[in-house]
Amino acid sequence: MTNLAVSPPQKVERSENEILTGLQQTVSASRLTLFLQCRLKFYYRYVLKLPKPKPASLHVGNVVHATLKAWHKARWIGTPLTLKGLHDEFSKAWDDQNKEEPVDWQGEEEDERLTAWRLCELYYRQSGFEHAEKPDAVEVPVETDLSSHGLPRLIGVLDLVQQRKIIDYKTSSTTPNSEKVAHTHEVQTSIYAILFREAASIREEGIELHHLVKLKNPKLCITQLPPMTDSQQNRLFHLLEAYLEGIDRKDFVPSPGMGCASCEFFNECRHWN
């Protein structure tokens, strides 16, 4: 937890073994997913922490998340935002993100900004949330200790919980296929279900993935998933075991494939041996 009484500690360089131990102690959906996607990419990002410029798509995704967070928070406390209010939040989030970590826009900032705003506006109009319907949680950090299963501590942040449904927003450039999305996001949705059950002491009603698709005419695709099954939990636990064992062995081999085309570590990977 944050220690408020003292000034922030000085950054201490940790050895590779210490970093690996930390990665084995605490796991998030994005860490596990990346490890399963490509162990070398995981190594470059989480162990070596190779610095890379922030891509525009990440900036857009962050701003969309921050804007929707502000909207749901306002809805929650009974002062719902107008469209103008939403735009104000959007503008603030855009500037904040730019200050936090600037992007090399190469002259594309206005286009990207328009795209991001259109996604927020679309969601505002089409997501169907009733103003009077209070969320159960907005952008809430949760964690659970799985040491009784011989597994690490899980951590995560739930974008939105509404009527016991776990909702996660995604920004993407292509329209998702619901069956494929259920499979490709199963690690994340299962982790969220475990986190929710432990934190709220109830079972989720279901899980929804809200894809905001960056097309010329942007669209919202909602994929509704049932509660996590026991079999999905078992699969997740097996994957977590593989993650722990892989890190133990320092098994950081690359996984060449379609994803390499957009990988920020492409050049580093080409020199790996």
Next chain:
Amino acid sequence: MAVRLSANYSKKLGLPQYSSHSFSASVEVELTDLNQVESECQKLYQLLQQSVDQEIQQVGFVPDPKQYGQKGSSSGLRNGFHRNGNNQNGRQFRVHNGSQDRWACTDGQRGFILRITNENNLDKQEIEALAHRLYGLGVKHLNKMQASQLIEELLTLAGKPRQSRWHQQPQQQAA
């Protein structure tokens, strides 16, 4: 040239019901030689610590938690709590062994909520009202997820919001 050495020792101890008391003592001596500093410091530290420890064992007046802080304006209550934690607001957050006062969240979350509140002079009644507004529940009845959300709100109120969760996830697609 006269060398003046000034030493101060203070100690603060917690008391039941979130009270605390503290005592400090200071002394100034004149030295004739800089070489005396190290040994003099050692001597003064021992002397001051011994003196403070001896005196601080006398707890003195500790208000009755059942009576103290029942009257007064809200700002007075807030100040009262900040000083010694024994006011009306404080009682809403107090933890006893009895089951009716047990918090539903984790001990860590409970401690964090109390710490953010105390260290930032947040008004406990406002926080209780915030919990009711968000969840229709008092602070100690919040489950772990609800307490986590409340902590986020308190950090924002205290001007110490957590870093954006997406900050260090340079992915092609924000998750």
